[in-house]
Amino acid sequence: MSLEVLTFPGWGSSDSEHWQTQWEQHYGYRRIVPGSWDEPDRADWLHTLECAVAAAGPNVVLAAHSLACLAVAHWAGATSLRVAGALLVAPPDADRPDFPAVLRGFGPMPRRRLPFPTMVVGSTTDEYISLERARQLAQDWGSRFVNMGPHGHLNSASGLGLWPEGHALLQTLTNPAPS
Numbered sequence: 001m002s003l004e005v006l007t008f009p010g011w012g013s014s015d016s017e018h019w020q021t022q023w024e025q026h027y028g029y030r031r032i033v034p035g036s037w038d039e040p041d042r043a044d045w046l047h048t049l050e051c052a053v054a055a056a057g058p059n060v061v062l063a064a065h066s067l068a069c070l071a072v073a074h075w076a077g078a079t080s081l082r083v084a085g086a087l088l089v090a091p092p093d094a095d096r097p098d099f100p101a102v103l104r105g106f107g108p109m110p111r112r113r114l115p116f117p118t119m120v121v122g123s124t125t126d127e128y129i130s131l132e133r134a135r136q137l138a139q140d141w142g143s144r145f146v147n148m149g150p151h152g153h154l155n156s157a158s159g160l161g162l163w164p165e166g167h168a169l170l171q172t173l174t175n176p177a178p179s
Contacts, residue, residue: 017156
């Protein structure tokens with residue numbers, strides 16, 4: 001079975017140094033592009049995700065970062081479509097009092113189990129979510145949790161480049177070990 005990978009960046013999209021952009025360039029993955037990057041509208045993001053998954057079919061894996069992780073979790077509870085899996089990297093905590101006002105439409109945090117295989121990847125030094133909260137979110141979503149150590153928000157500023165460790169995690173999600 002051939003799987004297609006769709007990247008889904010967070011607030012403001014992903015610049016040329018971000019691992020998502022580098023994966024797109026290196027592996028040929030396609031990006032999900034909502035119309036409201038800078039002032040994110042949850043309905044727009046969920047509709048764009050719905051259209052992208054419908055066009056790609058069920059053999060698609062999502063590689064979401066930051067705010068896009070919350071969009072995936074909200075979408076999963078509102079759609080009849082399914083994906084083969086989702087790598088959810090550095091989801092922010094929408095329930096924090098200092099969560100940016102422009103992003104409040106993505107709260108409250110979705111807490112229901114996701115209906116497809118998922119992996120939440122966190123960092124010990126992410127300024128947008130504590131490691132404990134990320135671990136709890138993974139448990140709520142029924143996701144495998146991976147602690148990447150002290151790498152900030154796992155974005156361009158983290159200096160991950162092509163991020164081979166992250167791509168290896170994506171591969172384990174898309175090619176689970178035989179049982």
